[in-house]
Amino acid sequence: MAEESVAAVFDIYRFDPAKAPAPHYQRFTLSLAPHTPVLTALLRIRDEIDPTLTLRYSCRSAICGSCAMQVNAKSRLACETHIGPEMARHGRIVIEPMLNQPILRDLVVDQQPFWQRYDAIEPHLVLDARHPMPDGVANPMTPAEVDRFKETPRCIACAACYSACPAVSADPEFPGPMALAKLYRFVVDPRDHAQQDRLVRIQPNGLWLCLRCHLCTEACPKDVRPSERIRDLKELAIAAQGGTEHGSRHAIGFKENIRERGLLNEFKLVRQTSGVSGVMGQIGQGIRIWRKKPEIMRAPRPIEGMDEVEKIYEALDPKPEGDA
């Protein structure tokens, strides 16, 4: 039996810098089956109503990664987002270009910034020059080694994560979720000979600007889970180098902080992360907060059962010998 059609209301972002300096939204209403992909609807609008509607697409099968855009403020592939649930939840479907990239026309953005950040992580295996891989000889990996980066090869470089990322929009130094997920893939690839270099280079180059909001993981149509790969990278970077950046010092400081009392000592953590000069720079703000919240200057009482916490640390985070 045929599905009952719904009157799908599209409010589409229109922008043509050759005609008008400012964008506007244009409404189209179509009668469509609920399972209709947003992309199919947009192509119908373009083919039957307004041939000037400009968008990028190719495969229509969630493989090429061309049709990422914002559907009701979520970064999505238009080809695999159905109109039914969007209409049910919002009563209309607002279609906008991806965020964090300059808009060229209508739904088409300039992907240069996205690709530049990808190129910057050197997204290819770096082989040992002394032992080049001979032609025609395989360089086998064990299934367990491949499993360490089983998610990242699924990436189709659609940039939905880049569009969804608030760190990208707030700071040009952040490489973005996709570039970092790809970097992780090379760092754990046993054939790569630049692993340590990669970790050392990324630390001061944006790794610690990830906000851990997981919006990239929600947006990713291929379940690459970039935010989790970025967490993995951070742990690897600390293991390789220790605390060289504010971000890594904060994570290590946090760990040592809980080792002492089981709870967070807020003031001490700021000192551990930012150093004495950092604390001095924040003294005015500290006093402002202290006036309302005097606890900021006080260390918390250790929890009961600290002996258990200490033993868990001994088992899973032993201090290096001679450091006790």
Added chain:
Amino acid sequence: MKLAYYPGCVAQETGKELDLATRWVCRALGIELAEFPTFSCCGSGFLDEANEVLNIALNARNLAIAERAGLDLLTICSTCQGMLTLANVRMKDPQVKARVDGALKPLGIEYRGTVTVKHLLRVLTEDVGLPAVKAKVVRPLNGLNVGAFYGCHLLRPADEMNWESGEEPHSFEDLLAALGATPVYYRGRVMCCGFPIQFVKAETAQRVAGRQIDDAKAHGADAMATPCPLCHISLDSFQNQAAKTVGHPLDLPVFHLPQVVGLALGASPEELGLPRHLVPTDAAVAKIGARAVA
């Protein structure tokens, strides 16, 4: 209803007003809080960057404490909620579980995985239920436009948090409406508060915070309300710095979740610790106070 109360670090220290308000609201709604001075920090999304399995083990110990008492766990912080839930999820991986058990078993601790971790927002909307909350409202927040600000770790990754939509949640707005307030829908409500990088790169953190506050204001909010004390630090304690970074005044009061509930249920601003906020809440409180008298 009795729950193991996990206040988290901030509500025991600089965010004490959140603990005050939680206790007031739970008393008013008949939620009994079992306290455990043995709980340790959840790791806050920082400890696992240094050592993930250690973080999971510490939280498995926390969960085992509640399990031994036969109670589910009540959190009042989006980040505690996220980290403790994540421990439950990661413990399903046999390799992770083996390492964690290896550290806990010698201490006589075993976590069998039976504890559900529930944020106060979920307890109020699902277990107590909105009709029961509404029945206790004596000072409806009529006319107050409140922008809910969820806090990332309460929602995402949604397939692991296993509750609300990661990008289009509605429980907080439903609760605000039940209290008589007008929920404000704005894009920033599910965004980041900036807190995680406050000590990595303050300016970027403040830009992120400023954007969400600006967004709430642009959609007509008189106040924001958050279920996360870390968001509260970023949005309230550091709002003056966010204002400096975005280059204009923000002046938007930010409530903790149980404070808006408490106000509607008749608590005084002092009982809810409102004088402890950095951004004064007086104007927002006056707006509903005046209406409650009428």
